[in-house]
Amino acid sequence: MKPIVYEIRRTLTSKFVIIMMIxxxxxxxxxxxxxxxxxxxxxxxxQPSVSFGYFINGNNLTMVAxxxxxxxxxxxxxxxxxxxxxxxxxxxxxSNGYANSTFPIDKSPQILIETNYxxxxxxxxxxxxxxxxMVNFSSYYSGLQIIPDIVxxxxxxxxxxxxxxxxxxxxxxxxxxxxxxxxxxxxxxxxTSNFTYYYNMSSISIAKIYPTISSDNRNMSFLVSAExxxxxxxxxxxxxxxxxxxxxxxxxxxxxxxxxxxxxxxVFSGAASILGLFIPILAIFVGYLTYGKDRTSGVLxxxxxxxxTRGELITTRFISNALAILIAGSLAMIITDIIxxxxxxxxxxxxxxxxxxxxxxxxxxxxxxxVYLISHVVKSQxxxxxxxxxxxxxxxxFWGIIPIAVISxxxxxxxxxxxxxxxxxxxxxxxxGYSNLVQSLITGKLGSFxxxxxxxxxxxxxxxxxxxxxxxxxxxxxxxxxxxARYRD
Amino acid sequence: MIEIESVTKRYVRNSPPAVxxxxxxxxxxxxxxxxGLNGAGKTTxxxxxxxxxxxxxxxxxxxxxxxxxDKVKATHNVGWIPELPNFEPNAKPLSLMKxxxxxxxxxxxMNKRIxxxxxxxxxxxxxxxxxxxxxxxxxxxxxxxxxxISDPKNVLFDExxxxxxxxGVKFVRNLIxxxxxxxxxxxxxxxxxxxxxxxxDKVAIIHHGKLIKILDRSDLKNLGRTVIHIEIVDYNxxxxxxxxxxxxxxxxxxxxxxxxxxxxxxQDKDIPSILQKLVMKGLTVRKFEPIGESLEEYFFKLxxxxx
Numbered sequence: 001m002k003p004i005v006y007e008i009r010r011t012l013t014s015k016f017v018i019i020m021m022i023x024x025x026x027x028x029x030x031x032x033x034x035x036x037x038x039x040x041x042x043x044x045x046x047q048p049s050v051s052f053g054y055f056i057n058g059n060n061l062t063m064v065a066x067x068x069x070x071x072x073x074x075x076x077x078x079x080x081x082x083x084x085x086x087x088x089x090x091x092x093x094x095s096n097g098y099a100n101s102t103f104p105i106d107k108s109p110q111i112l113i114e115t116n117y118x119x120x121x122x123x124x125x126x127x128x129x130x131x132x133x134m135v136n137f138s139s140y141y142s143g144l145q146i147i148p149d150i151v152x153x154x155x156x157x158x159x160x161x162x163x164x165x166x167x168x169x170x171x172x173x174x175x176x177x178x179x180x181x182x183x184x185x186x187x188x189x190x191x192t193s194n195f196t197y198y199y200n201m202s203s204i205s206i207a208k209i210y211p212t213i214s215s216d217n218r219n220m221s222f223l224v225s226a227e228x229x230x231x232x233x234x235x236x237x238x239x240x241x242x243x244x245x246x247x248x249x250x251x252x253x254x255x256x257x258x259x260x261x262x263x264x265x266x267v268f269s270g271a272a273s274i275l276g277l278f279i280p281i282l283a284i285f286v287g288y289l290t291y292g293k294d295r296t297s298g299v300l301x302x303x304x305x306x307x308x309t310r311g312e313l314i315t316t317r318f319i320s321n322a323l324a325i326l327i328a329g330s331l332a333m334i335i336t337d338i339i340x341x342x343x344x345x346x347x348x349x350x351x352x353x354x355x356x357x358x359x360x361x362x363x364x365x366x367x368x369x370x371v372y373l374i375s376h377v378v379k380s381q382x383x384x385x386x387x388x389x390x391x392x393x394x395x396x397x398f399w400g401i402i403p404i405a406v407i408s409x410x411x412x413x414x415x416x417x418x419x420x421x422x423x424x425x426x427x428x429x430x431x432x433g434y435s436n437l438v439q440s441l442i443t444g445k446l447g448s449f450x451x452x453x454x455x456x457x458x459x460x461x462x463x464x465x466x467x468x469x470x471x472x473x474x475x476x477x478x479x480x481x482x483x484x485a486r487y488r489d
Numbered sequence: 490m491i492e493i494e495s496v497t498k499r500y501v502r503n504s505p506p507a508v509x510x511x512x513x514x515x516x517x518x519x520x521x522x523x524x525g526l527n528g529a530g531k532t533t534x535x536x537x538x539x540x541x542x543x544x545x546x547x548x549x550x551x552x553x554x555x556x557x558x559d560k561v562k563a564t565h566n567v568g569w570i571p572e573l574p575n576f577e578p579n580a581k582p583l584s585l586m587k588x589x590x591x592x593x594x595x596x597x598x599m600n601k602r603i604x605x606x607x608x609x610x611x612x613x614x615x616x617x618x619x620x621x622x623x624x625x626x627x628x629x630x631x632x633x634x635x636x637x638i639s640d641p642k643n644v645l646f647d648e649x650x651x652x653x654x655x656x657g658v659k660f661v662r663n664l665i666x667x668x669x670x671x672x673x674x675x676x677x678x679x680x681x682x683x684x685x686x687x688x689x690d691k692v693a694i695i696h697h698g699k700l701i702k703i704l705d706r707s708d709l710k711n712l713g714r715t716v717i718h719i720e721i722v723d724y725n726x727x728x729x730x731x732x733x734x735x736x737x738x739x740x741x742x743x744x745x746x747x748x749x750x751x752x753x754x755x756q757d758k759d760i761p762s763i764l765q766k767l768v769m770k771g772l773t774v775r776k777f778e779p780i781g782e783s784l785e786e787y788f789f790k791l792x793x794x795x796x
Contacts, residue, residue: 001587001588001590001591002591003591003592005591006584006587006588006591010577010580014579294577297575298573298575299575299576299577299578301536301541301571301575302574302575302576302577302589302632302635303589303592304540304541305539305540305541305564305569306589306592307560307561307562307564307565307592307593307639308560308561308592309560309561310560487543488543489500489541489542489543
């Protein structure tokens, strides 16, 4: 077996590396999912809503209330209050969501029923503001009502609507055709068959409709209308005593076109933070476990006594460790890219993907090289482990805090250019700052302290400077470790 | 063949050297015993030959190749069994042996050679264990096997007998004899001087890093010459009485209440006349023990002189 093959296999199959790779890839994927899905989904309310309808039978009015969540699913145990002529009538929603109440009314053309509802949330009873529902006495039932902004549970970036039908004296509806059309009639809808729905509805019933919006119709507004079986238009109840042939649904999708710039910002606010923390942990401890510990414990001597030079031995292990870092960073970025594409329908540009992989390779390999260097300076495992933890804590974990402390101590204003200069200086001083520098170069904003727009080249952040800095971070500590390995015991 | 030429090793600058201007040579088919107290520089010397430590000055050549300048060629022909072998703890013996074998030019069926070596050291039933689960004795057996993987022309045994059971000691003893018969150069460091005395063709005694004596086979044979251990009861005779009584029979020295008489001028059959002379001088002799001088006695005598 070729020694390099064994070294690579040993590194990649060690429990620590496997666990770290799962953590890095898994957490990056989770953050990518979280940032991608929330950037495209409708805000889901945890609070129920109540939609109202009615029918009149003689002198009695039956108010129908349907308590539901953001997806249109029924919600039970919602108290619904109706006030008419100074008398309050209460109904509680059952498992089907309905909270109906029947009470006598005067025969006048229009009747105002004051409604509100309450529900329990985290032990507290929450009461909605009062609203008025207009009952038109000339119409003995509310008929068809359209309740918009119902979230599609299978695609939370899309909206649908509910059709609520209340028939006369418990009679079911005749066949109804629900039609959804773009507001701009000049616009073409690619698949109109998806926008016509046929229903025979019972006297009190709810139907949820989620039109399938093709990508070229995402930004259109839509109107919903209804027709009887003979093609005659049906009037839709607006709930304020009026009937209309169309209800404007506005948009059925909250999708907004993604750009590379937006995609990059999502990465920097998501997966990048995980990689910035975990890649150095992987690098530092894989270096400790497969080289430093072997060196200080004497295990490395069992290899050094072979026909191999000291330089070859350190280089072989370093390359196998660096490969683990490259694989972890690349896998994390590729999975992140796939997840973002799934939700946002755009892949990273190849250059951006390479930039990201390079960034975390530099960061990881630099920390790895520092551990190799220290392995040749200290003599005991304990001292090496302490130094490795120290490097992680100071140069990675708390590196973001140190410039703040320095800036504060020097009394530098956060709006001054000195503030930017000090931050960028610190980013150049630790490998942990390298990703901030790359971020500044790409976004034109100050790395992890975000928000401040800068001209990167003014502060020495250029492609060339970052390329040189990256190579120096990877090569200088390793070159020193290599020299010590060759010329010292 | 191993040549050590004026080798000095300092671990810390300006500190006393661990090895000081050492010159040694181990020829093919020769066993060199390395003897010295703890800290004498034996292990340091062996680790320098194995390429683990770098000499501060001087040169070590293995079969003509400099261990520092031409390490790959030099260490190709060196097998080293350290006193406390240390291996990658999570590795299994077979995979680690295959990894080690990867450093050498393939010779025949390497897998078979690996299995044969592990079998010869008695580990064939422990191949599924990880090395962290091996006892120190098992690790030493594994170290013997992995050191011979390339069939090296020179083998270094550093306190290899320590920690081995009697069967293991016998195995190592036979292995050394076998390797010697194959014409391999062997360096053997051990605290068990009787083993060295039996196995070595030459013995190098080092003290504080310096070579103080090299005994060849004929010297070792002469080590068997008789010395007499004498104890006198309730009386500490003066130097002049002892000189008057014993100097005619050889050289004597006092050692912890005991008088040791060596370099005898009389033949073994005339030794009773020495006892007779002591009695006639009025001395009450509690112990009069004529024995052959061992390497151990010689070693302590030599070290004592150096102190």
